Amino acid sequence: MSNPKRWILSAVGALVVVLVVLGVYAAWQAHQVQSSLSAATDDAAHLQSAVADGDSAGIDRALASLRTHSRDAHERTDGWVWSLATHLPAYGDDARGVRVASRVVADLSDQGLASLAQSATDLSTIVPKDGKVDIAAVTKLQGGIADASTALAGARDELATQDPSGYLTGLKNRYRDLEGRIDSAASTMASADIAAKILPTMLGGDGPRNYLLVMQNNAEIRSTGGLPGAVSLLHTQNGKITMPVQVAGNEIPMRKSSVLPLTAAERNIYGDQLGTYFLDANVTPDFARTADLWKARWEEVRGEHVDGVITVDAVELGYLLAATGPVTVQGVELTPDNATDVLLHQVYVKIPDPTKQDVFFRAVAKTVFDRIANGTGSPQALIRALGKGAIEHRVLIHSFHADVQKRLTGTPVAGDFVTASTSSPQVTVSLNDSTMSKMSYFLRYDAAVRSTYCTSGVQGLTGSATFTSTLSKDNVAKQTPYILGGYRDFQISKGSQIVTIFIHGPVGGTISHVMQDGKPDSTAWLSHEDGRPVAQLYVTLEPGQKVDLGWQMKSGKGQTGDADLDVTPGLDSSASAAKSSCH
Structure with missing residues (x-):
């Protein structure tokens, strides 16, 4: 009969060998996963640059490499060895976090990023050129943008199922960085998805439309951004965009009574000037209410029907100039670096006459509009500038067409007052x-x-x-x-x-x-x-x-x-x- 003690020692020894082997294998797998994810991070950066440059060949190369590295990380973390690691005390949550992150990146490389990258190469077809946007091109892009938006929203939700607060410091920072990047991308694509769906109508594909374009002057702050300075009427029809009317906001005179009935709360909080004075219609943070008041007063004074209101502020103009390049107005060069200083301060120092200030502001609005409408600048840079302004609530849009406004509600550009x-x-x-x-x-x-x-x-x-x-x-x-x-x-x-x-x-x-x-x-x-x-x-x-x-x-x-x-x-x-x- 064999010695039981020897048998137990042999079994323990064998188990130790197995555990050592497993430990070495697990460590090797962890090293490989880290290497693959690191390479995937570099691939994503290359993809981002290629998209920004509109480089189709660069997009294809970066996407192919990203797929290879992200799939490798996903496959390694989807196996039984990694599954064992997710149950380890102290480090199990870290292993689960790496698994989720690997799966998310792999899924995006196969779905959302591919759709996004393809759409990015066609962006030049949906920005204005010679004063017109190709509505058919916008419609063609709707499917790809919607797919990218859905994939990014799913990735954001999946990452949110994990709590990285207990991860090792390095992993915790990387996981939260990934969460932040995907959350930002998901928000941007959700807005792009909505834009692609409403643009054909807003561009006059279903009939002519008129929009008030209001420049908000941050030098005199208002709840939605700033004093409504230069006000322009934009007209769209079959993708063609024109600016037939420009006035200064202060040219619209004050009424004796509100242009629309005010609630008791509005009168108590903001005063009657909310409805009597065009320049004070945005003292309320409720942009939809402001748009109603502006529309009513414009139609009363000017007569042109208004289908929607769009606002941008001086800071957003600086963002747009980064895409269009500098412009010169009345001998003053406006660049991304000096736009806010010129528009919010220097104009009042160098042009003491308020009437001439208003002329300058309208000329700036018209010059930047013409530059964008004629297709000057990078389409990707222009979309990034508008996206950044939207996230910061520097670009606001309200439509008086229920189907369009329903899609805008809940987005950063809606200016919702909940x-x-x-x-x-x-x-x-x-x-x-x-x-x-x-x-x-x-x-x-x-x-x-x-x-x-x-x-x-x-x-x-x-x-x-x-x-x-x-x-x-x-x-x-x-x-x-x-x-x-x-x-x-x-x-x-x-x-x-x-x-x-x-x-x-x-x-x-x-x-x-x-x-x-x-x-x-x-x-x-x-x-x-x-x-x-x-x-x-x-x-x-x-x-x-x-x-x-x-x-x-x-x-x-x-x-x-x-x-x-x-x-x-x-x-x-x-x-x-x-x-x-x-x-």
Whole structure:
């Protein structure tokens, strides 16, 4: 009879050998996966460059290489050895994260990226050329863009099934970077998908259309971006785009009563000028309401029927110039680097006559429009510029055709003011200049919301915002009276500015404890609009001064998701919202 002890030792020895072999094999697999994913990352960068350059051959090479490397990583992480690794203590979640990331990249290389890359090579056919867009070409691209959008949305959702917070630091950073990139791409493609579907109609494929193109001037801040300065009428028919009318916003006179009936909340919060004065129709953060008011007043004064409203701001013009190249207007060269400085400040320094300023602004709008309409510049760069502006809410679109507006709703360009309860608490911080000045050029601000607790489906939220004047005391004397505005009328020091702040809390929620520089804000006035709590307050900024705001909020019941924070886009502004405390 064999010795049991020897048999046990032999078995243990064999098991150790197997484990060592498995360990070596697993380590080798991990090394190979890392190598493949690293190569796939380089391939993706090459693909991005090729798409930006419209290089068809480069796209094909990069995509083929990406498929090879991503499939290799996916196949290695889909085997039984990797499955064992996903159950290891401490490192199992890391292995699962690598598996999900590998599968997502492999699936995208086979589906979404292929469709996207193919569409990218045809982008030149859907941008204006000689004042016209080929509607048939836009329609042809709809399928590929829709496929890419669906694939990217699926990839985003799959990555969200994992929690990378417990991963090793290196993997956690890479996983979150991948999440961020795919989330951004998915949002962009969702917008592109909608654009491809609505463009044929908006371009006059179903009959002629008229749109108000409103240039928002960030030097005098308004809730949706800025003072409505140059206003143009765009006419589209069978893909042909023209600009037959241009006026200054201040040429549309004030009415004695509102052009449309105002609600009691609108009159209390924004005042009657919301409906009586074209220049103040966007003091509300509700862009759809602003569009209604602009349309009604334009049609009353000018007579031309309006099918929709499109706005862009001065910062977005700088983005567009990066695609079109510099333009020269009245002897002034506008480039991506100087556009905001010229349009929001230098024009008031060098052209003291407001009437001549308006002429310059209209000439800028017409020159940039002509450059885009005639097909100058890179189609990919133009689309990137519009996409960036859309994400930052610097490009807003509202259609008065229900089928088109239904597709726009919920996208970054819609400027939605949410009044229905959703799973995510909605917070809006909007700004309006109250000094009748162009001092918002010197205004910098940021806002943030964080979740502090979750009880019975209600989140506690803390909001904060910082406002800074970048005008130094030494430079006050260099500013013109037109820039400085009505500081005397408001009994504030020269070079100061007053900003009206509207804070809209979540639907069904509350706002309390509004603080300014750590003290209760005596100017804060609390009310409600469309089921949302509103705090209205005033911030006075002297040259070089910084002011901190803080407030407490509660969400409506059942709003357990991550908060959404919208902030008026300014010359330099930012918004951030932390994760929900409910999960």
